[in-house]
Amino acid sequence: MSELSTRAHILIVDDEESIRSALRRVLRRDYQLSFASSAAEALERLRQERPDVVLSDHLMPEMTGLELLKRCRLLYPNMGRVVLTGQAEMTMVISAINEGNVFRFLTKPWDEDELKLTLHLAVEHARDLVDAQKSAEQVSTSDSTTADAATQGELTHLEAEHPGLTSVQRDESGAI
Secondary structure, eight states, rough: OHHHHOEEEEEOOOOOHHHHHHHHHHHTTTTTTESSSSSSHHHHTTOOOOOEEEEEEEEEEOOOHHHHHHHHHHHHSEEEEEESSSSSOOOHHHHHHHHOSSEEEEESSSOOHHHHHHHHHHHHHHHHHHHHHHHHHHTTTSSSHHHHHHHHHHHHHHHHSSSSSSOOOOTTTTOO
């Protein structure tokens, strides 16, 4: 993988030790890795760490991976979010992607190349969001005409990266 992924930090959340171990073996050379065995443990880790991407199992006790990633989106909107699931129901997948709660879905058992490519793209996407936010913050200090042009540029960029994007939501500060 590229230099990008060797510096990227991935938080892996899965209640099965065998899955966490397998992912560790596959990804340890390319990424800085952290692990959590539950959604609650992952949320606690996120208070101390800021990974580029959270890779979460979907079916876990107490809180599903989608619920965890939805919380991640609310708390850390620029963090990449990928679900790893053994049972992908198409309506669930479409809903989670359309709502912006996840970047991609992967199924178990995973294809190693697809896993690495997906994580690489998720890291790039998350870093692009951070860069866009920094650009927007810089622009917000200049006049509003320039800010409107930058916001339109961000929207154009998001539409190009995510064909089929149907809506964009903003928070109180105007961030996408």
